[in-house]
Amino acid sequence: MRRTLLQTLYDWHSSTRVLRIMIMRCELLLLSAALLVIACGGDSGVSSPPDGGDGTELRPGLTVTVMVETEASAIAQALGWTAGVPNAEVLIHRIGTDFQWETAVTDAGGTARFPSATRGFYRVAARRVLSEQERQLAGGVTHVLTDGIHVNVGGTTTARMSLGPENPHSLVISEVYATAPFTSEVDYDLHMYIEVYNNSDSTIFLDGKILGTDLGIPKESFPNTFPCAMTEPWRNDPDGIWAHFFHQFPGSGTQHPLSPGEAVVIARDAIDHSVVDSRFPNLSNADFEFFDTGSDVDNPAVPNMPGIGVEQWPEGHGLRFFVSHTFFLADKLDVATLLHRVFVGPLSDEEFIRIPREHLLDVVATEDDDALEEQRFPPCGAKVHRSLDRLEGGFVKHGRDLEVSVQRLVIGTVNGRDILQDTNTSAVDLVRALFTPGRLP
Numbered sequence: 001m002r003r004t005l006l007q008t009l010y011d012w013h014s015s016t017r018v019l020r021i022m023i024m025r026c027e028l029l030l031l032s033a034a035l036l037v038i039a040c041g042g043d044s045g046v047s048s049p050p051d052g053g054d055g056t057e058l059r060p061g062l063t064v065t066v067m068v069e070t071e072a073s074a075i076a077q078a079l080g081w082t083a084g085v086p087n088a089e090v091l092i093h094r095i096g097t098d099f100q101w102e103t104a105v106t107d108a109g110g111t112a113r114f115p116s117a118t119r120g121f122y123r124v125a126a127r128r129v130l131s132e133q134e135r136q137l138a139g140g141v142t143h144v145l146t147d148g149i150h151v152n153v154g155g156t157t158t159a160r161m162s163l164g165p166e167n168p169h170s171l172v173i174s175e176v177y178a179t180a181p182f183t184s185e186v187d188y189d190l191h192m193y194i195e196v197y198n199n200s201d202s203t204i205f206l207d208g209k210i211l212g213t214d215l216g217i218p219k220e221s222f223p224n225t226f227p228c229a230m231t232e233p234w235r236n237d238p239d240g241i242w243a244h245f246f247h248q249f250p251g252s253g254t255q256h257p258l259s260p261g262e263a264v265v266i267a268r269d270a271i272d273h274s275v276v277d278s279r280f281p282n283l284s285n286a287d288f289e290f291f292d293t294g295s296d297v298d299n300p301a302v303p304n305m306p307g308i309g310v311e312q313w314p315e316g317h318g319l320r321f322f323v324s325h326t327f328f329l330a331d332k333l334d335v336a337t338l339l340h341r342v343f344v345g346p347l348s349d350e351e352f353i354r355i356p357r358e359h360l361l362d363v364v365a366t367e368d369d370d371a372l373e374e375q376r377f378p379p380c381g382a383k384v385h386r387s388l389d390r391l392e393g394g395f396v397k398h399g400r401d402l403e404v405s406v407q408r409l410v411i412g413t414v415n416g417r418d419i420l421q422d423t424n425t426s427a428v429d430l431v432r433a434l435f436t437p438g439r440l441p
Contacts, residue, residue: 062117066110069162075138084110088128095121099369099395125427146425148391168422170200173364177405191273191280197263206256208332212246213325219377228380238385242352247305261417265437270299279402290318323396329361365426366394393426405435
């Protein structure tokens with residue numbers, strides 16, 4: 001069977017296993033950090049550069065001004081925030097270092113300062129939760145305002161953020177459990193699942209809806225053959241998401257109702273994975289399972305979600321995914337009527353289908369926590385167009401957090417039903433926590 005570009009790209013996520021083993025061996029042999037740098041080829045990349053002299057050169061600093069976006073100017077007017085948003089939380093992370101948000105709060109003029117920020121490429125997120133009184137003044141239209149951007153800190157840098165209100169979808173991706181497929185401990189990748197939640201106040205029928213991942217090439221190179229300019233038109237398309245592998249919920253219209261506040265679990269394989277490793281979930285009671293032809297395991301008690309993309313996953317078992325992909329939910333579509341295009345790559349050419357923006361129900365952009373990989377393969381910036389998701393989130397430790405998933409925040413309850421945060425900014429909509437298939441934290 002031919003090795004396609006998509007298979008190669010997915011397997012690339014696994015190839016870091018070899019690199020990690022090499023590094024571990026180096027660490028056993030070397031007696032100091034200095035020797036580690038010499039033997040393993042340079043900076044490990046998990047710490048910021050040391051301060052030097054007065055700090056002017058290595059720590060130029062970052063200043064962030066937070067406003068309300070023009071489309072929500074009525075909220076800014078009602079709250080007196082026309083000069084800037086006070087008491088907003090601003091979070092920054094220097095790409096290429098172990099993931100941890102550094103936080104600051106905006107002053108009365110909407111400005112937050114990070115004087116110790118070093119030179120580099122940053123993820124920057126902002127969030128302003130409204131009090132009940134502020135919500136009433138703003139017309140009760142939103143609980144929270146958010147934004148997310150990428151910023152290159154060179155010299156002293158000033159960035160501007162435009163907070164937007166919630167854009168709640170009735171059906172949302174509420175959890176993704178997808179550790180790395182290969183670790184130094186366990187060689188296994190069939191235990192993944194995605195949870196979908198009804199965030200509305202009415203019943204939704206899942207029949208025919210589509211669940212999948214995007215193009216999946218968010219890095220600068222592979223290796224040095226995928227410059228960001230090559231993938232920009234595909235990643236950053238305002239008209240939708242380009243996908244190759246995706247699946248469809250079964251049913252002809254009203255066979256699979258999802259009540260308000262109810263979640264369903266879609267397993268890669270609906271079996272008990274804890275027999276492989278006690279840290280893995282038991283998914284034998286999943287609500288659906290991805291299914292492709294070939295050697296796939298089929299739990300007869302669980303409805304199958306067949307692959308309807310360009311092709312089915314070659315090894316069977318359905319969609320193979322990772323925390324680092326962008327996930328989407330879409331309404332029922334006739335795939336034959338959608339736009340098909342061929343991505344001309346250096347290894348092979350692959351066909352992709354664009355899922356139109358107007359049919360997308362939810363988009364979640366995720367990223368893992370792997371400083372070493374980010375140094376060797378720098379992110380390109382936008383994983384999808386800003387109108388779909390402003391900034392990636394999640395940041396599960398690559399290949400090591402075997403009991404941790406990416407989950408959507410609960411921001412309140414209505415009539416006993418949990419309301420999940422949905423601002424199209426995954427960086428603040430998502431958190432990492434112990435997996436909870438089929439139920440919210």
